[in-house]
Amino acid sequence: MTFTLNTPLDMHLHLRQGDMLKLVAPLSAQTFSGAVVMPNLVPPLSTREQVLAYKNEILEATQAHEPFTPLMTVFFKPYNREELMVLKDSITGIKLYPQGATTNSEGGLKDLQDAEQTLKYMEELKIPLMVHGEEAGAFVMDREKLFMPIFESLAQKYPKLMIIMEHITTASAVELLDKYDNLYATVTLQHLLITLDDVAGGLLSPHLFCKPIAKRPEDREALLGAALRAHPKLSFGSDSAPHPKHAKECCGCAAGVFSAPIALQRLVQLFDEHDALHHLQAFVSDNAIKNYKLDLPSHSVSFEKVPFSIPAQYGEVVPFEAGKELSWTVIES
Amino acid sequence: MTFTLNTPLDMHLHLRQGDMLKLVAPLSAQTFSGAVVMPNLVPPLSTREQVLAYKNEILEATQAHEPFTPLMTVFFKPYNREELMVLKDSITGIKLYPQGATTNSEGGLKDLQDAEQTLKYMEELKIPLMVHGEEAGAFVMDREKLFMPIFESLAQKYPKLMIIMEHITTASAVELLDKYDNLYATVTLQHLLITLDDVAGGLLSPHLFCKPIAKRPEDREALLGAALRAHPKLSFGSDSAPHPKHAKECCGCAAGVFSAPIALQRLVQLFDEHDALHHLQAFVSDNAIKNYKLDLPSHSVSFEKVPFSIPAQYGEVVPFEAGKELSWTVIES
Numbered sequence: 001m002t003f004t005l006n007t008p009l010d011m012h013l014h015l016r017q018g019d020m021l022k023l024v025a026p027l028s029a030q031t032f033s034g035a036v037v038m039p040n041l042v043p044p045l046s047t048r049e050q051v052l053a054y055k056n057e058i059l060e061a062t063q064a065h066e067p068f069t070p071l072m073t074v075f076f077k078p079y080n081r082e083e084l085m086v087l088k089d090s091i092t093g094i095k096l097y098p099q100g101a102t103t104n105s106e107g108g109l110k111d112l113q114d115a116e117q118t119l120k121y122m123e124e125l126k127i128p129l130m131v132h133g134e135e136a137g138a139f140v141m142d143r144e145k146l147f148m149p150i151f152e153s154l155a156q157k158y159p160k161l162m163i164i165m166e167h168i169t170t171a172s173a174v175e176l177l178d179k180y181d182n183l184y185a186t187v188t189l190q191h192l193l194i195t196l197d198d199v200a201g202g203l204l205s206p207h208l209f210c211k212p213i214a215k216r217p218e219d220r221e222a223l224l225g226a227a228l229r230a231h232p233k234l235s236f237g238s239d240s241a242p243h244p245k246h247a248k249e250c251c252g253c254a255a256g257v258f259s260a261p262i263a264l265q266r267l268v269q270l271f272d273e274h275d276a277l278h279h280l281q282a283f284v285s286d287n288a289i290k291n292y293k294l295d296l297p298s299h300s301v302s303f304e305k306v307p308f309s310i311p312a313q314y315g316e317v318v319p320f321e322a323g324k325e326l327s328w329t330v331i332e333s
Numbered sequence: 334m335t336f337t338l339n340t341p342l343d344m345h346l347h348l349r350q351g352d353m354l355k356l357v358a359p360l361s362a363q364t365f366s367g368a369v370v371m372p373n374l375v376p377p378l379s380t381r382e383q384v385l386a387y388k389n390e391i392l393e394a395t396q397a398h399e400p401f402t403p404l405m406t407v408f409f410k411p412y413n414r415e416e417l418m419v420l421k422d423s424i425t426g427i428k429l430y431p432q433g434a435t436t437n438s439e440g441g442l443k444d445l446q447d448a449e450q451t452l453k454y455m456e457e458l459k460i461p462l463m464v465h466g467e468e469a470g471a472f473v474m475d476r477e478k479l480f481m482p483i484f485e486s487l488a489q490k491y492p493k494l495m496i497i498m499e500h501i502t503t504a505s506a507v508e509l510l511d512k513y514d515n516l517y518a519t520v521t522l523q524h525l526l527i528t529l530d531d532v533a534g535g536l537l538s539p540h541l542f543c544k545p546i547a548k549r550p551e552d553r554e555a556l557l558g559a560a561l562r563a564h565p566k567l568s569f570g571s572d573s574a575p576h577p578k579h580a581k582e583c584c585g586c587a588a589g590v591f592s593a594p595i596a597l598q599r600l601v602q603l604f605d606e607h608d609a610l611h612h613l614q615a616f617v618s619d620n621a622i623k624n625y626k627l628d629l630p631s632h633s634v635s636f637e638k639v640p641f642s643i644p645a646q647y648g649e650v651v652p653f654e655a656g657k658e659l660s661w662t663v664i665e666s
Contacts, residue, residue: 139550140534141474200533201473204542204586213533217472253537 001305002331003277007298008264008284009071010035012130012166012186012237014256015058017041022061023315024242027261029062031330033285033299034069036130036237039095044075044107051090067297073130075107078114081121092292093128093164098136098147108132112150119154123161128292129154130164133173134212141196144212145172155180162291167191167239169212171222177233184291186237189259189266190214190320192224206253207318210239228274230282233291238263242317259320262310266321268303268328302331334638335664336610340631341597341617342404343368345463345499345519345570347589348391350374355394356648357575360594362395364663366618366632367402369463369570372428377408377440384423400630406463408440411447414454425625426461426497431469431480441465445483452487456494461625462487463497466506467545474529477545478505488513495624500524500572502545504555510566517624519570522592522599523547523653525557539586540651543572561607563615566624571596575650592653595643599654601636601661635664 013028013035015021028035037058039045045054051072062068074087076096096115097108109115122129133151134143151173154163165173165185177185190210195201195217199208208214226234240263241256259266264284271280288294308329312322346361346368348354361368370391372378378387384405395401407420409429429448430441442448455462464487468479484506487496498506498518510518523543528534528550532541541547559567573596574589592599597617604613621627641662645655 139528140530141549195472197473200542200546203588204537204539206537206539206586209533209537216474253539255536 002302003268003272003304003328004300004302005264005268005281005284006300007033007289007296008301009033009235009288009294009296010238010240010260010263011071011235011288011292012036012038012188012239013260014038014040014239014241016242017054017057020242020317021057023317024240024258024260025058025061026065027314028240029065029068030261031264031301032260033067033301034071034294034296036071036073036092039073039075040097045072046074046077046079048086048090050074051087055090067299069296071292071294076109076115076118076129077107079118079121081125084118084121084125084127088125088127091127092294093130093162094122095130095132095166097132098134100136112154119158119161123158126160126162128162128164130166133165133168140213141215144168144170144215148172148176151176151183152180155183158182167212167237168223169215170219174222174226174231177226177231184233184235186235186239187223187227188237188239188257189263190257191220192227192270193220193266195220207320207322208257209253209255210241210257211255224274227283228271228276228279230276230279230287232282232287234283235288235291236263236267236284244316245313245318246316257320258314258317261314261319262321262326264301265303265308265326265328265330269326272328303328304331335635336601336605336637336661337633337635338597338601338614338617339633340366340622340629341634342366342568342621342627342629343571343573343593343596344404344568344621344625345369345371345521345572346593347371347373347572347574349575350387350390353575353650354390356650357573357591357593358391358394359398360647361573362398362401363594364597364634365593366400366634367404367627367629369404369406369425372406372408373430378405379407379410379412381419381423383407384420388423400632402629404625404627409442409448409451409462410440412451412454414458417451417454417458417460421458421460424460425627426463426495427455428463428465428499430465431467433469445487452491452494456491459493459495461495461497462491463499466498466501473546474548477501477503477548481505481509484509484516485513488516491515500545500570501556502548503552507555507559507564510559510564517566517568519568519572520556520560521570521572521590522596523590524553525560525603526553526599528553540653540655541590542586542588543574543590544588557607560616561604561609561612563612563620565615565620567616568621568624569596569600569617577649578646578651579649590653591647591650594647594652595654595659597634598636598641598659598661598663602659605661636661637664
């Protein structure tokens, strides 16, 4: 039994830099045809030169798996109209982090009022806004829900701005998708599968710890339901974020789940188990191509129903569900 | 500035066995005059012979710090009246674990109906029931709250049975204390100080991971409020539970916070900060002596307002707030 996806995309990916990038970028490119690459490097990407240099680094690392299209982003800060005009053709969106919300977000935005003029230009120039939607400083289980009023006010204030609620984890965010035409979302693999129970209900599981943290069972159900029916405003975005093993398992573990190398195989299995394979093409590609107005070289990847064991590590990075057996494997092309 | 506590007690303590016991028991005895020692060994304690042998092991390990009174317990299982008559004088209570709720609770109770006859005997013989009140299998943040109806039905069904809700973590449990005369509770140090934010809101903190897991800010406020006013049915119980460093920091971390060596110093600081030092004697001793009807040799411990740095490790065990500076220190007697 085989199954084929055309131009599967990861609409939210962290590739890091240097040796880590050389390790993980090819692992994404093995199955995905393209990915939205997050800009939270040190220092964060904010100029066309930085974007093009980083894009070249990614293209070099993935050339064995062409075509792989890095869809570039810059870090949100106040940009003037000229700066945005220069950036426009080299980016797919601008990523806004509330200050301190996640890894390397220390330079994130403190006050949304500082963003007004930039957001107006982005709306005019049709540059999507990608938002890490967590209220910094709030109780960890409430951070996303408390950010919903901010999404509502952004959606109302900039009705032609495409706003993407990134890596949503709550039923509240799923509901909001249907309330405003200009609100979209990505969702990760792990948030379709796990809750806080998996992170801290039995033993503590550093490799399932990410931001936003996995929430309640009813949240997971809402996310899974929206994914399985390929909600037209929802796309897959792995938020795959590699950390070396020691940074996950030492005292004070870094946040981030590394799922990129096995994300598509695991999604095929998940959608197959729910008799929803016919919706997977939309969830991992068609919705994104339509909503983000992407023009990408067509490229397909096929899977067969043959067991595949997830490796314990890729380099020094432990992947999501390490050691677990999946029922589908990639057919190497 | 000095402050003295008379006969401070830890009403919920894990001492383990062998080398670990030899390491941690003296650390409790350095400041505490006695402790309720939990029976979840491998195998769990259930006979008078086991209790007396374990008690001797503890007395030997703590003889440098006499007087230290181990208040012994056995693991709940169906006991007949004769067995309870034999046990009665050597124990302070019987500890009931729902199956699978925490470390070494695999032999815990599956169905409370199996407990009825034993609970009637305990009520008659005035043997306190100490309960780990979590609904096994429920979502981690709901487990204690969902156990409240079980406490209510136990309190109603056995009105003369002293029932102790152990290591409570929720506002729900604090409320229930005032609803039934025969319901009591213990609370740990860490649950007066931390919420899930401290465990998983920033980096993941294995050394703050325990069961029941720390809950929401409003829960912590309710617990702290009850402690600071020395609620007459609430006692301090550290639930201090040592695990070797590697078992806390490897992939899949064991549950348990090790607070015993610094618990009293930290409580003095906490109550001092809240201008509630005059209530600490009741919280750490008088309430317990009255409610459990204890008769113990009097013994005092004094503290002075001199900074004290919590060591990084005691043996191979990392304590609560390792490396942090406290404002009070024990005056060695």
